Amino acid sequence: MRTAEPLHLRLLRLLRDHGTISRAELADRLEIPRPRLLGEIDRLVALGYVAEAGMAASRGGRRSTLVELNPRLRFAAVDLGASSVDVEVTNGRLEPVAAYTESADIRSGPKVILQRVNELLAKAKVDGAYEKLDAVGIGVPGPVSFRDGVPVSPPIMPGWDRFPVRELLTREHGCPAVVDNDVNIMAVGERHGGVAHSVDDFLFVKIGTGIGCGIYLSGEVYRGTDGCAGDIGHIQVDSHGPMCTCGNVGCLEALFSGAALAKDATLAARNGTSPALVDRLAANGTVTARDVAEAASEGDVTCIRLIRDGGRRIGGVLAGLVSFANPSMIVIGGGLAHLGHILLAEIRSVVYRRSLPLATGNLPVVLSELGPRAGVTGAAVLASDVAFEQAS
Amino acid sequence: MRTAEPLHLRLLRLLRDHGTISRAELADRLEIPRPRLLGEIDRLVALGYVAEAGMAASRGGRRSTLVELNPRLRFAAVDLGASSVDVEVTNGRLEPVAAYTESADIRSGPKVILQRVNELLAKAKVDGAYEKLDAVGIGVPGPVSFRDGVPVSPPIMPGWDRFPVRELLTREHGCPAVVDNDVNIMAVGERHGGVAHSVDDFLFVKIGTGIGCGIYLSGEVYRGTDGCAGDIGHIQVDSHGPMCTCGNVGCLEALFSGAALAKDATLAARNGTSPALVDRLAANGTVTARDVAEAASEGDVTCIRLIRDGGRRIGGVLAGLVSFANPSMIVIGGGLAHLGHILLAEIRSVVYRRSLPLATGNLPVVLSELGPRAGVTGAAVLASDVAFEQAS
Structure with missing residues (x-):
């Protein structure tokens, strides 16, 4: 009720x-x-x-x-990625007063990573960003029990399963803390200050190292029974496709994600089908998703095809989700969003062709406005909410 | 809020x-x-x-x-199918006091069909089932604007687009009326008096002439932005599959539904691969989904394979939806639910293998308890709700 x-x-x-x-x-x-x-x-x-x-x-x-x-209110917002840590301290209006970004491997485990988060927050304090924190919000790249404040069986986070993240942060900083999935906090951020501002039913699709989906229904984040709603990266799109890290074959993110694209691009560089990637491989020793984006914008046909193929895969899954959930907007974010309009055009084309016309009549498919700041923005929103709840 | x-x-x-x-x-x-x-x-x-x-x-x-x-309270519950009309009159506790079922082709259009509904309700009145109706609830086999009480671009209901169903029923019976999609009312029925009793997050999958999905999230029917959430019959499952009535190829319901199964079964009878179906075709001139169910229960391998193939298709789509929505139960209903445990076993096998383990750890996949009465039960629940709202 x-x-x-x-x-x-x-x-x-x-x-x-x-x-x-x-x-x-x-x-x-x-x-x-x-x-x-x-x-x-x-x-x-x-x-x-x-x-x-x-x-x-x-x-x-x-x-x-x-x-x-109160101008002294301060929230800490933390966005843990597979290979990065973003920390911001904001005032009550969620404007950043300090921000740090650095590389870190989530597989180092919770003690190392949260220690580093606490060190960055200690540095912010020394720098005068705050005297006392009023709440901490943190997003992690895996499923979370929102109620318990712990990651639950996160596939790419060894050592984090049921680690008491919320409890540790609460104890360390003497304030309430809130833990959520990284894609959910990006969706929260985009709704607070981005393209989905005031939209009640939308999907935020993160295409990065992996693929995930934040779900807003009736104005609230929908997390599902076990907190793992939106795990669309492991939807099978090709029963004859490549093996995925999850052990199944043909998952969406085994076919198109930062990792899959880098692998396809390396192959295209080695066998010479993409002159632009051959040059980049020779210059840098590796090729990445960003190289593919650059080469595509220079007109390299192999790179354009790689992005289109990926967009078609994503679009096929999203078309099914549009038929199922009938959202009023789809926002595309995450590292691979910089593949830009070639990717977006292909996703749109498949979604508009494959979903029920009634559901797509007025359905914008757009890029994230906040980009890499979507996560910390959402973490700050969640932190402020949990702080405000204490005022009852 | x-x-x-x-x-x-x-x-x-x-x-x-x-x-x-x-x-x-x-x-x-x-x-x-x-x-x-x-x-x-x-x-x-x-x-x-x-x-x-x-x-x-x-x-x-x-x-x-x-x-x-009040023992005199009476609700009318109507479930319109593609080829059937079910009408019940219930008391305030939703116990039926009169019930009628007959064949009718939804393509006859709204005037003919609603005229027949009104005739059946007039008959119930003459039979003493009620003096005055307090509300009417009706489900139709297509997308509905729940707010406006009209069908919207329903693919198999020519002539019904934006027809004022609610207004007509309200005027005819002098009481409030509520119009919803047939799958939604089945989900409402199953939650009120069936296997999903008191479950807050579940999917009700109807496999009948077509395929659709009723969605309960946080204890409420989720209808989506345009009222067409749950339209999973047109999710593409095979890009090389057969043409669907919707104009796309390889839709789920083009590959497995009452119509698709009858077609496959007729083929198996004509080319002699299923002895049991050859006999039935000779005896009756046609074969139906029910013949397939009977032949399978007698051990006919072709029929068992047809059901398993269908279950695998449905299971593949549901696995994706489980990853997306993380529900706490899946209920299988509709005419083809009588294919029973062969179908259910195959669906379960695919869902449990293909979805995130966290999402399926405690996920029952079960048959509808109310069977053909799920629809009218849900229509009565919606009617009572709209009547009770008038008491403010």
Whole structure:
């Protein structure tokens, strides 16, 4: 059964998303009686969530005072990738006040990686980014039990299964923490500050080292019964296809992902079918997905074909998901999104041809606006939500 | 934003699902103060939704009076199939007091079919099943705008596009009406009184003339942006497969559905690969999906293979949907569910092998309990909900 959002959550989110605002306008926007609002604001000021911010311009009668989130609020947002760590510290309005990005292998295990996260946060503190954190949000590249705050059987994260990530961060920083899947936090970020702003039903498809899907239904992240909804990288697209790391054959991400594309590109460089990739292999010793993107933009036909083939595979899976879920938008993000419009055109072509016309009549298929910042943005949103919930 | 369920809805649903109950127990179950409950009951008695039903056994103090739904409440539940009309009239507890089933071709168009529905309901009235209907619920075999109460571009329902089904029924019977997709009402029925009782996240897969999927997420039917979520019959499973009625090739329902199976079975009878089907074709002039089921249960290897091939196709699509949606149950219903355990075993085998282990660790794949009554049961549930909403 659905329950209404508590007033303090609605109020704090409004201040987070709209900034400084007068008491009078708050009462109008939240549609609640003024005495109740004023009492609630006083309570949140006393708790340190809200601060006074001077007088508003007159609306005719008595001038209303402005309020804002306490300028000292600080959230830590962490996005762990297969091979990278992104850490941001934000203020209450989710504007970054410190940001760090570095390489790290998730397979080093939770102790090493979370130690490094804590070191980066300690550095931010020394640099003056915060005195005390109010919440930490973290995304990890694998399935998560959102309720328990732990990764669950994550295929590419050896040593992380059921590791108490939330508990460790809570203890270390003395504040609430929230753990989610990396694709879910990207979807949350894109809805908060990107192309899916205020869209209630959409799919965020991450095409990177692996492939995953963040699902927004009726305005909320849908995580499924075990927290692993959106694991579309292992949908079989070719029963005669190559072996996947998961042990099955012909999975989507075995055919098209950062790893699969680099492998196909290396082959095309070695057998000479792509002159552009031959040059790059000779110059750098390896070829990557980024080389394919560059060569394609220079008109290399083999690279264009590789991207189109991949787009066709992704499009086929998405066409099925559109028929199933009937979303109102599809956002394409992740490292391979930089393959850009060749990829997007092929995905669109398959989705529009293969799905029910009713479902695609008004269905934008678009690139992520936030790009590599989608993850940390979403982690900051989740951190602020969990901090605001404490204000009950 | 989520809103709490109003008291009158919670109260009326409790009486619908649990029957006669004392005022004291109602107060306990709904966890609301007794004075507020008693006021609400008085209001619902005055409106004709609730009736007194004698005295409860003593719980120590003053004896509490029993209440129940007004015994005169009546709902009409209608399930339109591609070739059948099912009509039930139920009491407030959704127990049938009259039921009619007959053949009808949905392609006859809305005027002919709804005229026949109204004739059957008029007959039920003459037979004494009701004096006045309190609501009508109807399921149709195609996409529906639930908000507008009209079919939208339904592929197998010529003449029905945007026909004002809800408006016509409301005017004819002087009560609210609700229109939904036939697979959705089956899912609603199965959750109310079948194997998915109280399960919040499940897929109801109908395998009949066509193939469709009812989706329950977080305890509510998920209909998608345009009301066509769950249209899985046209997911492509073989890019070299046969032409589908929708104009694409290799759709799931072009490869396995009542129509596809009858075609394959006729071929097997004509070319003599199935002795059991040769006999049936000679005896009856045609062979149907039911003949395949019977021949398979007698051990006919060709028929067993046809069912297994179909199960493998369905299983492949469901494996992808399990990876995507991570449901906690899959229910198989519709006419072809009578293919029984050979079909179910094959579906299970593919789903358990092909989906993420985390998602299938505790995932029952089961047959519908309500069988052909799933649709009318769900239509009655929707009718009661829309009637109860009027009591605000």
